[in-house]
Amino acid sequence: MFAEERLDEIIKILNSEGKLKVKDLSIKFNVTEDCIRKDLKTLENQSLLKRTYGGAVQVRESAEDIDVLIRKDADITTKTIIAQKAFNLINHRETIFLDISTTNIILAKLLASSNKQITIVTNMLDIVNVLSKPNNIRVICTGGILNRNLDGFTGAPTIEIISKYKFDKSFIGSCGIDVFDESITTFDIDDGITKRAILESSKKSYVVMEDSKFHMDGNYKFACLSDIDCIITEKAPKEEVESILSDFNIEVF
Numbered sequence: 001m002f003a004e005e006r007l008d009e010i011i012k013i014l015n016s017e018g019k020l021k022v023k024d025l026s027i028k029f030n031v032t033e034d035c036i037r038k039d040l041k042t043l044e045n046q047s048l049l050k051r052t053y054g055g056a057v058q059v060r061e062s063a064e065d066i067d068v069l070i071r072k073d074a075d076i077t078t079k080t081i082i083a084q085k086a087f088n089l090i091n092h093r094e095t096i097f098l099d100i101s102t103t104n105i106i107l108a109k110l111l112a113s114s115n116k117q118i119t120i121v122t123n124m125l126d127i128v129n130v131l132s133k134p135n136n137i138r139v140i141c142t143g144g145i146l147n148r149n150l151d152g153f154t155g156a157p158t159i160e161i162i163s164k165y166k167f168d169k170s171f172i173g174s175c176g177i178d179v180f181d182e183s184i185t186t187f188d189i190d191d192g193i194t195k196r197a198i199l200e201s202s203k204k205s206y207v208v209m210e211d212s213k214f215h216m217d218g219n220y221k222f223a224c225l226s227d228i229d230c231i232i233t234e235k236a237p238k239e240e241v242e243s244i245l246s247d248f249n250i251e252v253f
Contacts, residue, residue, distance in 0.1 A: 001029065007039055014049055014058060016240045018180025021055040060178065060217055076106075078210050081234040083107040085253045086171055086208055087114070089232075094168040095119040097198050098127050100152040100191060101173025103208045105130060111137060121165060123194065124152035147190065154190035159197040170202035172228075174209050175218030179244040182225040185218035192222035199227050206230045206253075214241050225250060 001009075006029055014020050025036045040056045043049045049056040083106035090096060090111070098104040098120055108130040111118065119138040120131060125146075131139045144158030172195055175186050184207065186192045199205050211233045225244075230251040236242060237252065245252055 003039070006031075007043060010039060010043065011048055014056065015238075018178075018240075019052075019055060019057045020049070023054070058180070060176075060215055075210060078234045079103040079106050082208050082210070082232050083110055085232050086206065087111065089206070089253070090116060090118060090169065092117050095121065095165070097162075097165075097167045097170040097202065098122040098124065099170065099172045099195060099198055100124045100150050100154075101171070101208055104171055104173065107171065107208070121162075121167065122152075123154065123158050123162075124150075126151050145190070147188065150188065150191060154188065154194040158194055162194070162197045162201055165201050167198075167202045169204050169206060170198050171206050171208050171232075172198060174207050174213060176213045176216035177207065177209070177225075177231070178217060179214065179225065179241050182248075183217075183221045184223040184225070184228065185221050187218045187220060189220050192220040195222045199223055204229050206232050208232045211235050211237055214238070 010020065010025060020040070022033050022036045022040070026033045029036070040049065040051050044051050044056070047059060050059050079102060082103050086107050087110040096118060098108060100123060104124065105126050108127045111120070112130055112134045115136055117136050119140065121140040121142065122128060123142040123144065128139060128141050131137050142153050142158045142161045144153035144161070145155040147154050174184050177184050186195060205228045207228055207230070209231065214237055225248045228250060230253060231245065232253045237245070242252060
Protein backbone atom coordinates (compact mmCIF):
# COMPACT_ATOMS: atom_id res chain seq x y z
CA MET A 1 0.00 0.00 0.00
CA PHE A 2 1.33 3.43 -0.96
CA ALA A 3 1.68 6.12 1.73
CA GLU A 4 -1.12 8.25 0.24
CA GLU A 5 -3.48 5.28 0.24
CA ARG A 6 -2.62 4.60 3.88
CA LEU A 7 -3.35 8.20 4.81
CA ASP A 8 -6.74 7.98 3.12
CA GLU A 9 -7.52 4.77 4.98
CA ILE A 10 -6.47 6.33 8.29
CA ILE A 11 -8.94 9.19 7.77
CA LYS A 12 -11.71 6.71 6.89
CA ILE A 13 -11.04 4.82 10.13
CA LEU A 14 -11.01 8.07 12.10
CA ASN A 15 -14.35 9.17 10.62
CA SER A 16 -15.82 5.81 11.50
CA GLU A 17 -14.41 5.35 14.99
CA GLY A 18 -13.76 8.92 16.13
CA LYS A 19 -10.27 8.16 17.44
CA LEU A 20 -7.12 6.29 16.50
CA LYS A 21 -4.40 4.34 18.31
CA VAL A 22 -0.89 4.18 16.91
CA LYS A 23 -0.45 0.56 18.01
CA ASP A 24 -3.66 -0.60 16.28
CA LEU A 25 -2.79 1.19 13.04
CA SER A 26 0.70 -0.23 13.08
CA ILE A 27 -0.70 -3.76 13.24
CA LYS A 28 -3.42 -3.08 10.66
CA PHE A 29 -1.06 -1.66 8.04
CA ASN A 30 1.93 -3.82 8.99
CA VAL A 31 4.26 -0.85 9.42
CA THR A 32 6.25 0.49 12.36
CA GLU A 33 4.70 2.70 15.01
CA ASP A 34 7.17 5.44 14.02
CA CYS A 35 5.78 5.27 10.48
CA ILE A 36 2.24 5.72 11.82
CA ARG A 37 3.32 8.65 13.98
CA LYS A 38 4.74 10.34 10.90
CA ASP A 39 1.46 9.69 9.08
CA LEU A 40 -0.52 11.26 11.91
CA LYS A 41 1.81 14.27 11.96
CA THR A 42 1.28 14.70 8.22
CA LEU A 43 -2.48 14.57 8.64
CA GLU A 44 -2.36 16.95 11.59
CA ASN A 45 -0.40 19.44 9.47
CA GLN A 46 -3.26 19.24 6.98
CA SER A 47 -5.72 19.97 9.85
CA LEU A 48 -7.40 16.59 9.29
CA LEU A 49 -6.93 15.31 12.85
CA LYS A 50 -5.48 16.19 16.22
CA ARG A 51 -2.71 14.05 17.65
CA THR A 52 -3.01 12.79 21.21
CA TYR A 53 -0.82 10.63 23.41
CA GLY A 54 -0.72 7.26 21.67
CA GLY A 55 -3.01 8.21 18.81
CA ALA A 56 -5.29 10.88 17.40
CA VAL A 57 -8.85 12.21 17.48
CA GLN A 58 -11.10 14.12 15.13
CA VAL A 59 -10.79 17.88 14.81
CA ARG A 60 -13.92 19.38 16.34
CA GLU A 61 -15.16 22.96 16.34
CA SER A 62 -15.79 24.90 19.52
CA ALA A 63 -19.30 26.30 19.42
CA GLU A 64 -19.49 30.06 19.97
CA ASP A 65 -21.04 31.34 23.17
CA ILE A 66 -23.40 33.85 21.56
CA ASP A 67 -26.14 35.79 23.35
CA VAL A 68 -29.54 34.16 22.89
CA LEU A 69 -31.01 37.39 21.50
CA ILE A 70 -28.61 37.07 18.55
CA ARG A 71 -28.93 33.30 18.16
CA LYS A 72 -32.72 33.29 17.94
CA ASP A 73 -32.61 35.05 14.55
CA ALA A 74 -30.08 32.61 13.05
CA ASP A 75 -30.82 29.44 11.03
CA ILE A 76 -34.58 29.97 11.22
CA THR A 77 -35.36 27.52 8.41
CA THR A 78 -33.36 24.71 10.00
CA LYS A 79 -34.79 25.34 13.47
CA THR A 80 -38.33 25.41 12.07
CA ILE A 81 -37.86 21.93 10.59
CA ILE A 82 -36.67 20.66 13.97
CA ALA A 83 -39.47 22.43 15.83
CA GLN A 84 -42.11 20.97 13.50
CA LYS A 85 -40.81 17.46 14.15
CA ALA A 86 -40.94 18.10 17.90
CA PHE A 87 -44.47 19.52 17.60
CA ASN A 88 -45.65 16.30 15.93
CA LEU A 89 -44.41 14.28 18.92
CA ILE A 90 -46.48 16.19 21.50
CA ASN A 91 -49.87 14.74 22.41
CA HIS A 92 -52.98 16.21 24.05
CA ARG A 93 -52.98 16.43 27.85
CA GLU A 94 -49.23 15.97 28.20
CA THR A 95 -47.03 17.96 30.53
CA ILE A 96 -43.84 18.96 28.74
CA PHE A 97 -40.75 20.97 29.57
CA LEU A 98 -39.30 23.46 27.11
CA ASP A 99 -35.69 24.19 28.02
CA ILE A 100 -33.71 27.33 27.15
CA SER A 101 -33.33 26.90 23.39
CA THR A 102 -33.94 29.13 20.39
CA THR A 103 -35.51 26.14 18.60
CA ASN A 104 -37.93 25.79 21.50
CA ILE A 105 -39.10 29.38 20.94
CA ILE A 106 -40.27 28.31 17.48
CA LEU A 107 -41.81 25.15 18.95
CA ALA A 108 -43.71 27.31 21.46
CA LYS A 109 -45.10 29.40 18.59
CA LEU A 110 -46.33 26.26 16.82
CA LEU A 111 -48.01 25.05 20.01
CA ALA A 112 -49.55 28.49 20.62
CA SER A 113 -51.25 28.40 17.22
CA SER A 114 -52.50 24.83 17.65
CA ASN A 115 -55.46 23.34 19.50
CA LYS A 116 -53.37 20.98 21.64
CA GLN A 117 -54.44 21.05 25.27
CA ILE A 118 -51.18 20.72 27.18
CA THR A 119 -49.22 21.99 30.15
CA ILE A 120 -45.86 23.59 29.43
CA VAL A 121 -43.24 24.18 32.10
CA THR A 122 -40.33 26.36 31.03
CA ASN A 123 -37.41 28.36 32.38
CA MET A 124 -37.14 30.66 29.34
CA LEU A 125 -38.73 34.12 29.31
CA ASP A 126 -39.16 34.24 25.53
CA ILE A 127 -41.24 31.07 25.68
CA VAL A 128 -43.39 32.48 28.48
CA ASN A 129 -44.06 35.58 26.37
CA VAL A 130 -45.02 33.48 23.33
CA LEU A 131 -47.45 31.42 25.42
CA SER A 132 -48.95 34.28 27.44
CA LYS A 133 -52.20 34.52 25.42
CA PRO A 134 -53.29 31.08 24.10
CA ASN A 135 -56.07 29.51 26.19
CA ASN A 136 -55.24 25.94 25.21
CA ILE A 137 -51.92 25.92 27.08
CA ARG A 138 -51.35 26.00 30.81
CA VAL A 139 -48.03 27.75 31.38
CA ILE A 140 -45.77 27.29 34.40
CA CYS A 141 -42.57 29.31 34.70
CA THR A 142 -39.93 27.94 37.03
CA GLY A 143 -38.55 31.27 38.18
CA GLY A 144 -35.15 31.31 39.84
CA ILE A 145 -32.00 33.31 39.16
CA LEU A 146 -32.25 35.19 35.85
CA ASN A 147 -29.43 34.56 33.40
CA ARG A 148 -29.69 37.55 31.06
CA ASN A 149 -27.40 36.07 28.40
CA LEU A 150 -29.69 33.05 28.15
CA ASP A 151 -32.95 34.95 28.71
CA GLY A 152 -33.96 32.38 31.29
CA PHE A 153 -33.67 30.99 34.80
CA THR A 154 -30.98 28.58 35.97
CA GLY A 155 -29.34 27.38 39.15
CA ALA A 156 -30.43 25.99 42.52
CA PRO A 157 -33.86 27.72 42.92
CA THR A 158 -34.87 26.66 39.40
CA ILE A 159 -33.67 23.10 39.96
CA GLU A 160 -35.65 22.84 43.21
CA ILE A 161 -38.88 23.60 41.33
CA ILE A 162 -38.03 21.30 38.41
CA SER A 163 -37.37 18.41 40.80
CA LYS A 164 -41.01 18.53 41.97
CA TYR A 165 -42.30 17.51 38.53
CA LYS A 166 -42.36 14.41 36.35
CA PHE A 167 -42.60 15.61 32.75
CA ASP A 168 -44.06 13.38 30.05
CA LYS A 169 -41.51 14.82 27.63
CA SER A 170 -38.74 17.37 27.77
CA PHE A 171 -37.09 19.20 24.90
CA ILE A 172 -33.51 20.16 25.69
CA GLY A 173 -31.11 22.46 23.84
CA SER A 174 -27.40 21.70 23.49
CA CYS A 175 -24.24 23.32 22.11
CA GLY A 176 -22.99 20.00 20.82
CA ILE A 177 -22.90 16.20 21.01
CA ASP A 178 -19.72 14.16 20.62
CA VAL A 179 -20.90 10.61 20.00
CA PHE A 180 -17.35 9.28 20.17
CA ASP A 181 -16.81 10.31 23.79
CA GLU A 182 -20.56 10.15 24.51
CA SER A 183 -20.78 13.73 25.78
CA ILE A 184 -23.55 16.33 25.55
CA THR A 185 -22.39 19.86 26.28
CA THR A 186 -23.37 23.45 26.91
CA PHE A 187 -21.44 26.59 27.93
CA ASP A 188 -22.82 27.82 31.23
CA ILE A 189 -22.38 25.62 34.31
CA ASP A 190 -25.66 26.67 35.92
CA ASP A 191 -27.43 26.03 32.62
CA GLY A 192 -25.78 22.62 32.49
CA ILE A 193 -26.83 21.48 35.95
CA THR A 194 -30.33 22.80 35.27
CA LYS A 195 -30.53 20.76 32.06
CA ARG A 196 -29.37 17.75 34.05
CA ALA A 197 -32.24 18.25 36.51
CA ILE A 198 -34.72 18.46 33.62
CA LEU A 199 -33.47 15.14 32.23
CA GLU A 200 -33.80 13.49 35.63
CA SER A 201 -37.41 14.68 35.94
CA SER A 202 -38.47 13.51 32.47
CA LYS A 203 -40.12 10.27 31.40
CA LYS A 204 -38.79 10.83 27.89
CA SER A 205 -36.13 13.32 26.83
CA TYR A 206 -35.43 14.86 23.44
CA VAL A 207 -32.38 16.91 22.48
CA VAL A 208 -33.30 19.50 19.83
CA MET A 209 -30.30 20.61 17.75
CA GLU A 210 -28.96 21.25 14.28
CA ASP A 211 -27.02 18.42 12.61
CA SER A 212 -23.88 20.62 12.60
CA LYS A 213 -23.74 20.30 16.39
CA PHE A 214 -22.60 16.70 16.06
CA HIS A 215 -19.26 18.31 15.18
CA MET A 216 -19.19 21.02 17.86
CA ASP A 217 -18.54 21.18 21.58
CA GLY A 218 -19.44 23.45 24.44
CA ASN A 219 -17.15 23.48 27.46
CA TYR A 220 -19.44 21.94 30.12
CA LYS A 221 -20.59 18.33 29.90
CA PHE A 222 -24.07 18.05 31.41
CA ALA A 223 -25.05 14.58 30.21
CA CYS A 224 -23.95 11.39 28.47
CA LEU A 225 -25.64 9.63 25.56
CA SER A 226 -27.08 7.08 27.98
CA ASP A 227 -29.02 9.91 29.70
CA ILE A 228 -31.23 10.80 26.71
CA ASP A 229 -33.88 8.99 24.68
CA CYS A 230 -34.09 10.87 21.38
CA ILE A 231 -32.45 13.52 19.20
CA ILE A 232 -34.42 15.76 16.86
CA THR A 233 -32.45 17.32 14.02
CA GLU A 234 -33.18 18.64 10.54
CA LYS A 235 -31.65 15.70 8.66
CA ALA A 236 -30.26 12.24 9.20
CA PRO A 237 -26.75 12.33 10.72
CA LYS A 238 -23.77 10.61 9.12
CA GLU A 239 -23.93 6.83 9.08
CA GLU A 240 -21.20 6.37 11.68
CA VAL A 241 -22.91 8.82 14.03
CA GLU A 242 -26.31 7.20 13.57
CA SER A 243 -24.78 3.76 14.21
CA ILE A 244 -23.38 4.85 17.59
CA LEU A 245 -26.68 6.48 18.56
CA SER A 246 -28.45 3.23 17.66
CA ASP A 247 -26.10 1.35 20.00
CA PHE A 248 -27.43 3.56 22.80
CA ASN A 249 -31.05 2.97 21.67
CA ILE A 250 -31.40 6.66 20.88
CA GLU A 251 -34.09 7.44 18.34
CA VAL A 252 -33.28 10.09 15.73
CA PHE A 253 -36.07 12.19 14.20
